[in-house]
Amino acid sequence: xxxxxxxxxxxxxxxxxxxxxxxxxxxxxxxxxxxxxxxxxxxxxxxxxxxxxxxxxxxxxxxxxxxxxxxxxxxxxxxxxxxxxxxxxxxxxxxxxxxxxxxxxxxxxxxxxxxxxxxxxxxxxxxxxxxxxxxxxxxxxxxxxxxxxxxxxxxxxxxxxxxxxxxxxxxxxxxxxxx
Numbered sequence: 001x002x003x004x005x006x007x008x009x010x011x012x013x014x015x016x017x018x019x020x021x022x023x024x025x026x027x028x029x030x031x032x033x034x035x036x037x038x039x040x041x042x043x044x045x046x047x048x049x050x051x052x053x054x055x056x057x058x059x060x061x062x063x064x065x066x067x068x069x070x071x072x073x074x075x076x077x078x079x080x081x082x083x084x085x086x087x088x089x090x091x092x093x094x095x096x097x098x099x100x101x102x103x104x105x106x107x108x109x110x111x112x113x114x115x116x117x118x119x120x121x122x123x124x125x126x127x128x129x130x131x132x133x134x135x136x137x138x139x140x141x142x143x144x145x146x147x148x149x150x151x152x153x154x155x156x157x158x159x160x161x162x163x164x165x166x167x168x169x170x171x172x173x174x175x176x177x178x179x
Contacts, residue, residue, distance in 0.1 A: 003034060010038050 006027045009020060016024065028035045142150060
């Protein structure tokens with residue numbers, strides 16, 4: 001007998017082709033087991049269809065959404081914690097494997113750091129010299145220009161500074177309002 005094939009057909013009887021339906025009906029006339037199963041299934045479907053529809057309790061949707069938000073947040077927190085722990089453990093393992101090897105690089109790192117500091121000191125001296133040069137140059141220019149032209153340059157520079165500050169002010173507050 002081919003019970004599993006016919007049992008599967010019983011549960012999808014609405015979508016059967018003509019030939020499958022005829023074969024199933026013939027089998028149901030011959031097989032007591034499948035006939036009982038078909039009757040039980042029809043009774044169950046009828047009970048399910050005729051059962052009263054239940055409405056969820058008041059506020060169910062809101063409570064469900066709130067719980068879903070909390071669940072997603074907690075899941076994200078757990079995932080973040082797991083990633084942080086994985087990174088921390090990986091760093092500990094890498095440090096353990098390469099820690100002794102890294103100790104050999106400390107003198108060269110200190111030497112490089114001292115050379116960088118020395119370079120910054122030299123750069124500071126160069127900037128001081130450059131600043132002195134610019135001051136001497138500006139003093140020479142201001143002594144050779146008439147007073148009216150100097151006042152015009154100062155006024156133009158002040159005007160540009162005011163425009164620049166106003167644009168920064170407007171940009172800053174427009175950005176805050178949009179957010």
